[in-house]
Amino acid sequence: MTKRPTILDVARTARVSKSTVSLVLQSSSLVKAETAETVRAAMAEVGYVYNRAAANLRSTSVGLIGLVINDLRNPFFTEFATSVQMALSAKGYATVVANSDEDPDLQAQLIGSMIEHGVSALIISPAYGEPERSFGPIIRAGVPAMQVLRQVEARRDHIPFSSFDYIRGGELATRHLLEQGAKNIAFVGGLEGRAITNERMAGYLKVMAETGSEPLVFHGRSSRSFGNAAADLITNKHPEIDAAVCFNDLVALGMLSGFARLGRKLGKEFCLVGFDDIEECAQVWPQLSSVSCDIAAFGQHTASAMLEWLEKDKHPETEYRAGVELIVRSSSLRVPAR
Amino acid sequence: MTKRPTILDVARTARVSKSTVSLVLQSSSLVKAETAETVRAAMAEVGYVYNRAAANLRSTSVGLIGLVINDLRNPFFTEFATSVQMALSAKGYATVVANSDEDPDLQAQLIGSMIEHGVSALIISPAYGEPERSFGPIIRAGVPAMQVLRQVEARRDHIPFSSFDYIRGGELATRHLLEQGAKNIAFVGGLEGRAITNERMAGYLKVMAETGSEPLVFHGRSSRSFGNAAADLITNKHPEIDAAVCFNDLVALGMLSGFARLGRKLGKEFCLVGFDDIEECAQVWPQLSSVSCDIAAFGQHTASAMLEWLEKDKHPETEYRAGVELIVRSSSLRVPAR
DNA sequence: GTTGTTTTTTGGAACGTTCTAAGAGGGCGA
DNA sequence: TCGCCCTCTTAGAACGTTCCAAAAAACAAC
Numbered sequence A, B: 001m002t003k004r005p006t007i008l009d010v011a012r013t014a015r016v017s018k019s020t021v022s023l024v025l026q027s028s029s030l031v032k033a034e035t036a037e038t039v040r041a042a043m044a045e046v047g048y049v050y051n052r053a054a055a056n057l058r059s060t061s062v063g064l065i066g067l068v069i070n071d072l073r074n075p076f077f078t079e080f081a082t083s084v085q086m087a088l089s090a091k092g093y094a095t096v097v098a099n100s101d102e103d104p105d106l107q108a109q110l111i112g113s114m115i116e117h118g119v120s121a122l123i124i125s126p127a128y129g130e131p132e133r134s135f136g137p138i139i140r141a142g143v144p145a146m147q148v149l150r151q152v153e154a155r156r157d158h159i160p161f162s163s164f165d166y167i168r169g170g171e172l173a174t175r176h177l178l179e180q181g182a183k184n185i186a187f188v189g190g191l192e193g194r195a196i197t198n199e200r201m202a203g204y205l206k207v208m209a210e211t212g213s214e215p216l217v218f219h220g221r222s223s224r225s226f227g228n229a230a231a232d233l234i235t236n237k238h239p240e241i242d243a244a245v246c247f248n249d250l251v252a253l254g255m256l257s258g259f260a261r262l263g264r265k266l267g268k269e270f271c272l273v274g275f276d277d278i279e280e281c282a283q284v285w286p287q288l289s290s291v292s293c294d295i296a297a298f299g300q301h302t303a304s305a306m307l308e309w310l311e312k313d314k315h316p317e318t319e320y321r322a323g324v325e326l327i328v329r330s331s332s333l334r335v336p337a338r
Numbered sequence C: 001g002t003t004g005t006t007t008t009t010t011g012g013a014a015c016g017t018t019c020t021a022a023g024a025g026g027g028c029g030a
Numbered sequence D: 001t002c003g004c005c006c007t008c009t010t011a012g013a014a015c016g017t018t019c020c021a022a023a024a025a026a027c028a029a030c
Helices: A007-014 A018-025 A033-046 A054-055 A074-091 A103-115 A131-140 A166-179 A195-210 A223-238 A250-262 A295-312 B007-014 B018-025 B032-045 B052-056 B075-090 B104-118 B131-141 B166-179 B195-208 B223-239 B249-262 B295-312
Strands: A062-067 A094-100 A123-124 A144-148 A162-166 A185-188 A216-217 A241-248 A271-276 A287-291 A318-320 A324-327 B066-068 B094-099 B122-126 B146-150 B162-164 B185-188 B216-218 B243-248 B271-276 B287-290 B319-324 B325-327
Touching: A007 A033, A018 A033, A018 A250, A062 A074, A062 A103, A074 A295, A074 B094, A094 A103, A094 B104, A094 B185, A103 A123, A103 A131, A123 A131, A144 A295, A144 B249, A144 B287, A162 A166, A162 A295, A162 B295, A166 A271, A166 A287, A166 A324, A185 A195, A185 A223, A195 A295, A216 A223, A223 A250, A241 A250, A241 B094, A250 A271, A250 B075, A271 B122, A287 B162, A295 A318, A318 B195, B007 B018, B007 B052, B007 B075, B007 B325, B018 B032, B032 B066, B066 B075, B066 B104, B075 B094, B075 B295, B094 B104, B122 B271, B122 B295, B146 B295, B162 B166, B162 B295, B166 B185, B166 B195, B166 B243, B185 B195, B185 B223, B195 B216, B223 B287, B243 B249, B249 B271, B295 B319
Parallel strands: A062 A094, A062 A123, A123 A144, A144 A162, A162 A318, A185 A216, A185 A241, A241 A271, A271 A287, B066 B094, B066 B122, B122 B146, B146 B162, B162 B319, B185 B216, B185 B243, B243 B271, B271 B287
Antiparallel strands: A094 B094, A287 A324, B287 B325
16 A cells, blocks of 8 residues: 655646646646646546645635534534535535434544644534533634534533524414314423423423413433333323423323323324424324424524624524424314314 | 643643653653652642543554444444444554444544544445545545445455445345245345446346246335335235345335234235344344344454454455344245244 | 663654645646 | 746745643652
């Protein structure tokens, strides 16, 4: 395995100087067309590979944006990652995605490595825990960074935060269930104490308090299997509950399967609303009502805020909340449509 | 926005030479403990950020592995990406993930950019089309690369291929449905002409031919919505069909929702087998039988094959097929369990 | 104090680019 | 023939590290 050829090898083969080769690389109009052709032929001949690291050594800006995601297996996050990436690549920026898998150590390591590689900016959906180990280096290095969807670092002036208006989402869902005549509405899913759980629950709690109803909360992992188990729990231990707002769609879909297994009819016997409105909501039967967070639009908004920051030095607002919308489908309609 | 401090600024502040600072960075035992302490203090003071690009300029190996995935929204691929990443990070390699979103142009661009950034290796689940534009540069640059899950580049001696034994999977599923007494088995989903469709279908066709049955194939996108529509199509136009092997779980899950909507009972009236065995199969109701491709194990195998290639120069076999297994659940059992 | 040995520290040459300033060659008007 | 202005090409100094060889400092033994 011999060493990679450099610009000098190309220059030697083409019988020109390294400067000329460099100019050809930048397709400068300074070089004569035929010289450029010779140089390109020489590149092909020696198997030249451009070394971007060396080039960036002079002007430390790489046009590379790092995206650190806490859970790559969650469709919500991959949808976000995909839309950010599309928006950035349209503007000529490359995106690298890394998955912290909810591990603060790994997250700190990934962020450190991206900073060292000289990314121009970072977009982070952070894991919980040890914010300082991840965010300290970012602030010290002065790399523009945004935290999205979850807030773990207080210094919003340095690291602005953007997310959805979850509180309003919880309100919309709860009011809708009340309108459907639900008597006992539960909130299901979400790990206790987490900021996002509290936000999604706050709207629910607010409406329950307004109407003087007793809140019923079942915390747990935000997974299908927890939802599935919750369906059993509610059916067996809390038969009075006739509706639920779920922490997210995965929990709601789990409950939906659980109720199907138990033979309970959604709509008639139980009204269910999810949160996120992932694609699957419209594909399952009965179709799942959900608080829609337009994650693709959110990704685009995030990307363009970051680009304005980078290119026009326009610092984003310290907190941004994207709007949400309740999508009503049959899982929450007392009298099924049609 | 002032220039980033370098090793020289640190040296000046700590009143030592740049070489000493460099040694401290590598936590060499050559420097006296107290000197090292002074240097570290100086680093903190000036806000030093290590510049890995500059360091890599000398020894062109970065310990960075690129993972290019064709569809980041598909759980099957994200599961794969996650497990590769975990296995690599355990061995001290960082992984960057990029999503080509089935776009050969974008894929070529991403691969080019990763090569230029000097990744040590590439693992690619390729998009279909224009293999030369993506794989040519890889071969020219001499970067170790593997194509996984899909084969689009013929030169396997350069770019080894690994995937699952899909043919056997199709066989297992079809035989199982026959044992359940199915009379007319269809194959549903998968875009026509694609290598992976043909492989997954080959086992089905083989068993059908052996038993002299007429194959019935419904090609289409590998999505829930296609499965959902296929349930209608089969129920209305082909009522004689009483079982199906699906191209993947998404199609099967779409059919499952469709049948629920149409009120057809899986197991009794129709037997269904999916492909991939994603987590959701065990969460839906009725639970979905599926050909299990242990994607996490596959990811680990891929990662370690790549590491052996990099570290021990042991070239992987040109083609590797991981085993598959049929997981029988209630969606395909004529007489439901218990 | 001298000499030898070990421990620390250091200057300077890489690494592969870009970019500035200057050089080479040729055409053209005086 | 000279000077001037083109067009094209090039030497050489960056950029921020690592690493080698060698210098300096510290210590030990005589």
